[in-house]
Amino acid sequence: MDVRAAVAYEPGKPLQLETVQLEGPKAGEVLVEIKATGVCHTDAYTLSGKDPEGLFPAILGHEGAGVVVEVGEGVKSVKVGDRVIPLYTPECRQCEYCLSRKTNLCQAIRLTQGKGLMPDGTSRFSLNSTKLHHYMGTSTFANYTVLPEIAVAKIREDAPFDKVCYIGCGVTTGIGAVVYTAKVEPGSKVVVFGLGGIGLNVIQGARMVGAEMIVGVDVNPSKRAIAEKFGMTHFVNPKEVEGDLVPYLVELTKGGADYSFECIGNVNVMRQALECCHKGWGESIIIGVAAAGEEIRTRPFQLVTGRVWKGSAFGGARGRTDVPKIVDWYMEGKINIDDLITHTMPIEKINDAFDLMHKGESIRTVLTF
Ligand code: NAD
Numbered sequence: 001m002d003v004r005a006a007v008a009y010e011p012g013k014p015l016q017l018e019t020v021q022l023e024g025p026k027a028g029e030v031l032v033e034i035k036a037t038g039v040c041h042t043d044a045y046t047l048s049g050k051d052p053e054g055l056f057p058a059i060l061g062h063e064g065a066g067v068v069v070e071v072g073e074g075v076k077s078v079k080v081g082d083r084v085i086p087l088y089t090p091e092c093r094q095c096e097y098c099l100s101r102k103t104n105l106c107q108a109i110r111l112t113q114g115k116g117l118m119p120d121g122t123s124r125f126s127l128n129s130t131k132l133h134h135y136m137g138t139s140t141f142a143n144y145t146v147l148p149e150i151a152v153a154k155i156r157e158d159a160p161f162d163k164v165c166y167i168g169c170g171v172t173t174g175i176g177a178v179v180y181t182a183k184v185e186p187g188s189k190v191v192v193f194g195l196g197g198i199g200l201n202v203i204q205g206a207r208m209v210g211a212e213m214i215v216g217v218d219v220n221p222s223k224r225a226i227a228e229k230f231g232m233t234h235f236v237n238p239k240e241v242e243g244d245l246v247p248y249l250v251e252l253t254k255g256g257a258d259y260s261f262e263c264i265g266n267v268n269v270m271r272q273a274l275e276c277c278h279k280g281w282g283e284s285i286i287i288g289v290a291a292a293g294e295e296i297r298t299r300p301f302q303l304v305t306g307r308v309w310k311g312s313a314f315g316g317a318r319g320r321t322d323v324p325k326i327v328d329w330y331m332e333g334k335i336n337i338d339d340l341i342t343h344t345m346p347i348e349k350i351n352d353a354f355d356l357m358h359k360g361e362s363i364r365t366v367l368t369f
């Protein structure tokens, strides 16, 4: 079938809107009509050419919502007409990882996902007989995409696509890192580095679980007002701090953070995030994605003296189980998504969405089809 898609032909170049061809779902797969998709910093990272798994030409996008329009043989958990959110972290409930209960990193299709292919090793997108790569197993910058059944979360019928698409990455990543990865307790002191589409969700997650002090750190002072609205109690602009940031934060939190979250992808900030944690128990969660070749450093003494360094992918959420619950939280007014979606525009303006992100003028842009 013909599909409207934004194609990434080359690293660092604007996306181009094209009519491309898509082959329908095979056994165990579904065809989803994407109604809306967010633009996450990870899309920009891959487009920049720094992602070692970044392949071109490709159809990027991993923060979508849509409707199942066709199901392949043997599909049981969803049917035509169901509203779904595509999952770049699937949940097969059968692999060693899913069965371990220790991680959300289902590995059932990870190898082909990283090669820009469907689980059978083929690409279903093409343009004039040239194969286009899938991206993160989702490719939501297209108005139709094929997904394995294990990579869709069925959500309620009344969920608005242009809002809940953000749960496909940013909302779940931020809130999930607090709730599922760190398991922040009420009364905790939390420091969040980077107040973008992810960091602000960490802030609302921290408020939701009853953190007492929520410090936001960002070099862009325009993030302060929105972060306060979402629960930040103290704002720190590193550019305005005299001397080292780490002792400043340790002093501010009276001994260090119980939990810190790095939501930027900067390895120097990752070190600061670890070292501002409380001696003996502080945990630092890395969410930001740093480019190939980048490495984190600290004195091992920081860990010997009880600080813990952890990472979190998709907020530690098990997509098919947890995403429908997060959609319910939104529909019940427990979390705020609307105020984080600063821009909504048609897919034709996709390059404007990337520009707004790079200029720090948007939190999330949602593109509609
Ligand atoms: P964003 O561009 O919306 O936000 C980044 C924020 O960091 C901005 O507010 C910016 O001003 C701030 N910042 C930049 N440099 C800084 C510095 N040195 N000190 C303090 N603040 C600084 O990006 P986003 O969409 O929120 O994504 C954030 C990161 O999270 C990216 O690296 C993205 O790839 C990653 N990410 C990871 C996961 C995961 O599952 N682990 C999921 C989604 C996104």
Ligand code: AHE
Pocket (backbone or CB within 6 Å): 040, 041, 042, 043, 051, 052, 053, 054, 089, 105, 110, 169, 289, 290, 291, 292, 313, 314
């Ligand atoms: N290909 C990238 C991987 C980047 C990365 O860490 N991705 C996160 C999701 S970011 C969503 O915005 C993730 O889920 N990681 C776990 C995984 O299996 O990829 C690189 O840098 O190599």
Ligand code: ZN
Pocket (backbone or CB within 6 Å): 040, 041, 042, 043, 062, 063, 169, 170
């Ligand atoms: Zn993302």
